Ligand SMILES: [Fe+2]
């Protein structure tokens with residue numbers, strides 16, 4: 001019995017260590033400079049209707065962004081193909097969130113302002129070549145995916161509602177893939193060295209914005 005207890009304790013410790021390592025790796029992989037204060041989840045939990053509403057519109061905006069990439073840069077065939085697939089995936093995420101809202105007896109509310117995204121998109125100066133414009137758009141999209149992924153991870157690990165925890169765990173994986181894809185396209189179409197410099201600068205800027213956030217029941221708030 002004692003041996004069994006010792007064994008399960010060891011397993012639990014290993015599991016905790018693996019979760020911790022996975023968290024560190026994800027953080028490292030995403031490159032974010034400032035992690036969200038985990039207390040943000042406590043704020044979210046008090047108002048699930050609000051977070052689901054805001055989240056539904058995040059998925060709608062991700063869909064709209066993918067469509068706009070097709071319209072703006074049609075000659076980049078590989079990008080157009082990836083964005084076509086992304087439109088389908090993001091709208092399916094919207095549907096999933098919408099269904100969660102319906103299941104809980106609510107009706108989708110009006111769109112919420114995303115202060116985080118509005119602030120973020122002030123970083124790169126307007127103008128420049130078409131490729132530069134595209135690279136900037138790709139980097140913004142990569143970062144929004146990365147931060148969303150980090151927020152979904154926090155929800156999946158800390159929210160008491162088991163069903164929602166599982167829901168966010170699955171979405172976290174999708175958004176991590178989107179982050180990699182957007183950053184990959186920026187590096188492919190832009191000058192690699194210059195893109196990496198811009199990416200680091202954008203990450204620094206984002207950390208500054210984040211200092212004032214993590215206090216609202218929205219995905220990026
Ligand atoms: Fe999504």
Ligand SMILES: [Fe+2]
Pocket residue numbers: 062090145174175178
């Ligand atoms: Fe996404």
